[in-house]
Amino acid sequence: MDLLLKQVRINAEEGLKDIAVKNGKIVAIEDHISEDASRIVEGEGRVLIPGLIESHIHLDKALIADRKQNKSGTLKEALAVTASLKPTFTEEDIYERATRALRTMILPNGVTHMRAHAEFDPAQGFTGFDVMLRIREEYKDVIDIQIVAFPQEGIFKAPGTDKMMVEAMEKGADLLGAVPYNDLDANDHIDFVFDLAQKYDVDIDLHQDFADDADKISIEYLAKKTIETGWQGRVSVGHLTAIAALPPEELDPVLKLMAEANISVMALPATDLHMGARNDTYNVRRALTPVRKLRDAGVNVCIATNNIRNAFTPYGNGDIFQTAMLAIPVAHLGGGDDLHTVLPMITTNPARALGLKDYGIEVGKSADMVLLDTTSFTNAIIDLPTKLFVWKHGNLTVENTRETVLHF
Numbered sequence: 570m571d572l573l574l575k576q577v578r579i580n581a582e583e584g585l586k587d588i589a590v591k592n593g594k595i596v597a598i599e600d601h602i603s604e605d606a607s608r609i610v611e612g613e614g615r616v617l618i619p620g621l622i623e624s625h626i627h628l629d630k631a632l633i634a635d636r637k638q639n640k641s642g643t644l645k646e647a648l649a650v651t652a653s654l655k656p657t658f659t660e661e662d663i664y665e666r667a668t669r670a671l672r673t674m675i676l677p678n679g680v681t682h683m684r685a686h687a688e689f690d691p692a693q694g695f696t697g698f699d700v701m702l703r704i705r706e707e708y709k710d711v712i713d714i715q716i717v718a719f720p721q722e723g724i725f726k727a728p729g730t731d732k733m734m735v736e737a738m739e740k741g742a743d744l745l746g747a748v749p750y751n752d753l754d755a756n757d758h759i760d761f762v763f764d765l766a767q768k769y770d771v772d773i774d775l776h777q778d779f780a781d782d783a784d785k786i787s788i789e790y791l792a793k794k795t796i797e798t799g800w801q802g803r804v805s806v807g808h809l810t811a812i813a814a815l816p817p818e819e820l821d822p823v824l825k826l827m828a829e830a831n832i833s834v835m836a837l838p839a840t841d842l843h844m845g846a847r848n849d850t851y852n853v854r855r856a857l858t859p860v861r862k863l864r865d866a867g868v869n870v871c872i873a874t875n876n877i878r879n880a881f882t883p884y885g886n887g888d889i890f891q892t893a894m895l896a897i898p899v900a901h902l903g904g905g906d907d908l909h910t911v912l913p914m915i916t917t918n919p920a921r922a923l924g925l926k927d928y929g930i931e932v933g934k935s936a937d938m939v940l941l942d943t944t945s946f947t948n949a950i951i952d953l954p955t956k957l958f959v960w961k962h963g964n965l966t967v968e969n970t971r972e973t974v975l976h977f
């Protein structure tokens with residue numbers, strides 16, 4: 570054995586287990602394993618979870634909040650501020666910021682898989698997109714990064730982007746992105762992306778219905794298109810805040826359709842709470858997608874960070890646990906029946922959304938694991954524990970062993 574973890578907790582139901590790792594894979598999970606290993610870690614009852622997944626992030630525009638403010642806090646100004654900053658981005662600048670943000674998610678925060686939206690447009694070309702492809706390669710031993718070809722400025726609204734979408738796939742994007750609400754016609758935008766997805770046989774991840782009100786939603790069209798094309802299980806949407814404005818009798822059929830289409834949802838509370846409901850002068854709405862209703866309707870729900878310190882989200886430190894913690898009160902996930910459903914939203918649910926086959930604390934899977942400094946599986950998030958050790962493909966990638974001394 571290369572690695573033996575002694576007495577760790579891998580779920581809330583069972584007793585403590587020993588986990589053996591060989592050649593990057595989990596090869597045994599038993600009550601007690603007596604074989605020797607090159608390295609033995611005493612778990613002492615602590616919680617072991619699969620590697621954390623950041624399922625929706627923009628590294629190319631991270632860490633620019635101090636350059637120009639979004640004073641109104643609205644999406645409109647965030648888009649305008651970012652568009653005005655983009656011409657100042659050089660390759661070196663994007664690389665420096667993106668890797669700095671990425672590194673905070675890996676160390677100390679235990680992210681081992683990521684879906685990053687990499688944007689391009691006719692004015693800026695592929696500078697940031699190419700940087701992201703380079704980073705995907707450079708960091709492949711510590712993190713698996715999926716690159717989404719993301720047309721942030723729209724496709725038909727920014728002529729020439731249609732050709733760039735094809736070029737992005739040829740350059741090596743893993744899947745297609747989209748932003749129907751930021752284009753001339755949302756349905757045309759969706760149609761274009763589905764045509765291309767079918768041509769390249771790739772998944773689709775859309776920025777979808779990001780608004781406080783539900784008067785312009787295209788999620789129903791998207792769900793029908795998903796079913797019609799046979800793309801069930803291959804489509805994810807981020808934000809989806811607008812459907813929170815639908816009364817139950819209108820929301821229920823949408824949820825049913827989404828479940829049938831097997832569309833995954835990435836709830837993005839850090840961004841949505843910051844920019845949502847800015848025009849509410851009192852009784853301000855929560856401005857988040859209805860996480861519990863989606864979950865209870867059988868929709869695969871994930872929690873993700875989206876942005877770190879820019880005009881969309883002026884805070885964040887790369888800790889997906891903090892983002893999950895934020896979602897707990899705002900989405901009413903703190904109760905006894907709900908809390909245990911949150912950890913899967915940053916582990917197994919995004920694994921399903923991202924189509925990860927080699928994931929989980931199971932025999933035969935890649936040893937991508939995080940040992941948390943807590944003994945309670947149920948409280949694994951609300952304890953905000955230190956991620957003591959992180960392994961990627963069985964290799965120790967992160968060790969957080971800084972000692973704190975209490976003088977008392």
Ligand SMILES: [Zn+2]
Pocket residue numbers: 625626627686776807875
């Ligand atoms: Zn986004």
